[in-house]
Amino acid sequence: MDTKDGGVGAMVDAIYEAFVQFAVMEVREVFEAFRSDRDAVGELYLYRMGDVTKPLVVVHADTVFCRPPKRQEVEREGMIVRRRLGSKEGLGADDRLGVALLWLLLKEFPQTAFLITDKEEQHQEGALAAARDLGDELARYPFLLQLDRRGTQHFAHYGHVTSEFMQALGDITGFDFEKGSCTDITVLCPRVRRCGANMAIGYYKPHTAEEYVNLEHAGIAYEALRKIMSKEFHEPFVWRD
Numbered sequence: 001m002d003t004k005d006g007g008v009g010a011m012v013d014a015i016y017e018a019f020v021q022f023a024v025m026e027v028r029e030v031f032e033a034f035r036s037d038r039d040a041v042g043e044l045y046l047y048r049m050g051d052v053t054k055p056l057v058v059v060h061a062d063t064v065f066c067r068p069p070k071r072q073e074v075e076r077e078g079m080i081v082r083r084r085l086g087s088k089e090g091l092g093a094d095d096r097l098g099v100a101l102l103w104l105l106l107k108e109f110p111q112t113a114f115l116i117t118d119k120e121e122q123h124q125e126g127a128l129a130a131a132r133d134l135g136d137e138l139a140r141y142p143f144l145l146q147l148d149r150r151g152t153q154h155f156a157h158y159g160h161v162t163s164e165f166m167q168a169l170g171d172i173t174g175f176d177f178e179k180g181s182c183t184d185i186t187v188l189c190p191r192v193r194r195c196g197a198n199m200a201i202g203y204y205k206p207h208t209a210e211e212y213v214n215l216e217h218a219g220i221a222y223e224a225l226r227k228i229m230s231k232e233f234h235e236p237f238v239w240r241d
Contacts, residue, residue, distance in 0.1 A: 050113030098147030156180030
């Protein structure tokens with residue numbers, strides 16, 4: 001995503017367009033948008049191998065809502081994106097915003113390894129399947145980076161971290177760490193024995209009809225992603241319980 005000429009405004013617009021593209025899709029359509037001949041595809045996941053000096057990026061395609069919004073239901077006012085007022089269901093930014101950021105990231109860093117799961121919202125069923133089928137393969141990467149956290153300018157962790165790992169990501173991004181509750185890397189990190197972090201990407205009030213995206217905060221997350229993916233990590237951040 002080349003934003004050198006347009007600056008922050010161009011980045012925000014690119015994030016908005018990518019988000020709307022994926023927000024309105026059914027889960028199977030998300031998988032089809034990413035699918036290529038070189039992917040490992042399970043019933044509940046899609047994995048693409050990539051540069052083993054970079055993190056494995058993890059997102060999930062499902063949301064908690066029964067149906068995605070229609071295009072006309074997605075409303076933007078300045079930096080805020082919501083589902084049209086009066087809807088009984090939310091925007092689905094958890095985790096379609098993460099999917100959108102991955103989509104943009106692949107345009108700049110096409111060798112990025114990634115895992116997209118289904119049924120994260122149903123006890124991480126997709127992550128469990130990927131851990132079972134691909135555990136040794138996923139352990140090739142230095143750490144796991146999930147894009148599935150509300151808020152801005154921090155990482156969530158689930159106990160699968162070391163002080164060295166938190167220091168390294170903090171030095172690169174300037175972000176702090178908070179304790180989270182549960183997501184896909186909660187399942188994946190113990191299986192592959194790697195540290196993992198979940199980046200806050202700029203959505204708020206997840207799992208509610210009031211869910212919204214702050215595009216400025218999503219842009220901050222994307223810039224942090226760029227910084228991380230511009231580094232090479234030649235030694236893994238090993239997690240030991």
